[in-house]
Amino acid sequence: MKIGLADTTFSRFDYAPVVLKVLSQSKPKVDVQRYTVPGIKDLPVACKRLFEAKCDMVIACGMVGKMPIDKQCAHEASLGLQAVQLSEGKHILEVFVHMDEAKNEKELASICENRARKHAQNALMLLFDQKQMQRRAGTGRRQGKDDEGPIKT
Amino acid sequence: MKIGLADTTFSRFDYAPVVLKVLSQSKPKVDVQRYTVPGIKDLPVACKRLFEAKCDMVIACGMVGKMPIDKQCAHEASLGLQAVQLSEGKHILEVFVHMDEAKNEKELASICENRARKHAQNALMLLFDQKQMQRRAGTGRRQGKDDEGPIKT
């Protein structure tokens, strides 16, 4: 199995070491191919090219600015990522962090690290362990912060 | 006939038991195949794969957070689900519950259960009883809460 890693020079956090560490611990082993682009709107083509290079899944990492135009760019990027996924029939796990999710730079880094790590774990679970994924259905899992857990009634 | 059930680990409600109970009571019998993903934006690929596995219809269950970004994610997921439906020519019934639809956790669970149950019934009616579906046209049916009924003039 081969997993693609697409990221950007716009991002203020370097997701690659976090993702690569999780993927390196995978059993069975996975190959990794990387593709860096300027910004999130360039990620869909990067992902398409990674699928053309035989990746079975891609983790797409990006950071989103605080202005309304940045939100619109993220929306356009996400729609592009949907289109690529559907033309390939393969998953792209989107690790996007919005700069206004955090109160300061330390918290921003923490969210980035947490979201990247957990989605790298999700990538492996989707590829190798659908049973475990199903056991987690409806359990309120979160990436970037603590899990919320299932509804308490 | 075979019905797909796609759901998420993000959701705080486990829709599967509700949907599976309704489908198990179907006459004629239906097969069910399940696919769990991290979040709602991963559902379109899950549905596409369920159709590739010969499902005739898919019920896609997810929960949507309270923030504006969550609404945007739901919009992107829904557009992806539209694209899959149109490429396949088959229905995906969307069981999405927004966390801000309810005042508390108990009401949230109630909406989830009601919407999942009624859409599982809709799935069977769409597959097996278009006559009954047509008799209900314009009657103000709701999923997640009580029916509104037809306009009173």
Add this chain to the structure above:
Amino acid sequence: MKIGLADTTFSRFDYAPVVLKVLSQSKPKVDVQRYTVPGIKDLPVACKRLFEAKCDMVIACGMVGKMPIDKQCAHEASLGLQAVQLSEGKHILEVFVHMDEAKNEKELASICENRARKHAQNALMLLFDQKQMQRRAGTGRRQGKDDEGPIKT
């Protein structure tokens, strides 16, 4: 010629009798095929299936709730209807009424009846009388309420 009629169980107004009455008076005669679904987001697949059943045009009737999420659903449904139209190269006339267009139930029913009737007439004019349609270009025609007429200068 054959016209499809797609409608929903969500709608509180039953558009079918209004549309069917207009179509029954068509010269030349048209065949009609109907397909009912739960809500407006299920209409695109319904229309696609009606085109697969050899319809030359479809009239898609739905009602839209008052909440922001309802507006978003209508947007997603309309984009799906655009996609179906373009893949088929055939028109779908959208008879959508928003519940907040009216002050009360009586006015709501009136808008529904007017919009359905005039769009059924438009369907026949598009199929059989492009000359008449062109004579009406720029004349401020409205469906659901009175015509506004051309700009007075």
Add this chain to the structure above:
Amino acid sequence: MKIGLADTTFSRFDYAPVVLKVLSQSKPKVDVQRYTVPGIKDLPVACKRLFEAKCDMVIACGMVGKMPIDKQCAHEASLGLQAVQLSEGKHILEVFVHMDEAKNEKELASICENRARKHAQNALMLLFDQKQMQRRAGTGRRQGKDDEGPIKT
């Protein structure tokens, strides 16, 4: 060369005479084919059919109401027009006027006339004179009102 003209019965301004006058003065001569539909959301199929009838370009004229739902319709129509353009690899020049662009009916008519005339001129320039188009790059041209001109620094 052949240019399509698509317009609507919803519009309160009749764009056709303005467009046809400009196109009639073209050297070399161009053929024109027209297609009228009820509203702007019906324009994408009209344009697709005009391209199927061998048009090399289409001018799509419409008017947009003042309500939020009207803006959403215009957005859906524009996305449909994008899809048609890209499937054909040919331009559709969009002559859309929003009713809230003008303070009164006289100004509204003036904007409509100006935008239609200038875009008909643009259509001919795109077809026959890319050199002239390039000389105008970055010069702040406007349709519907006076040119803004290049940035003064």
Add this chain to the structure above:
Amino acid sequence: MKIGLADTTFSRFDYAPVVLKVLSQSKPKVDVQRYTVPGIKDLPVACKRLFEAKCDMVIACGMVGKMPIDKQCAHEASLGLQAVQLSEGKHILEVFVHMDEAKNEKELASICENRARKHAQNALMLLFDQKQMQRRAGTGRRQGKDDEGPIKT
């Protein structure tokens, strides 16, 4: 290698000299082909045609007005550019400047120049030096203003 340059007559800044200067200094040499259109919504077809003319990448330059409708047009243009990129599997670097990004005309020109220059450099790096691009991942690069740099923790 061949790079396309698409721009508009709507823009108040002439991006072409800035882009062409950077591209002329490329080693290895690149060919350039240009295509000018009226506005940003005409750029997707321009880019598609440039790819049909064997361009390996396109730089699409445009300016966006200050009104809400202008933002909507930019969104539609960007979605069209996404669609072209994905159908071709090739990058379009979007050099869009919004008129409300700047306080005055001098600052507006500065943003335009900076964004065009840096994206022309990005184009060459994407084509010829993915290693350098990867070294810049997560370093907070910006086009149109100064780099923000990586998160300081």
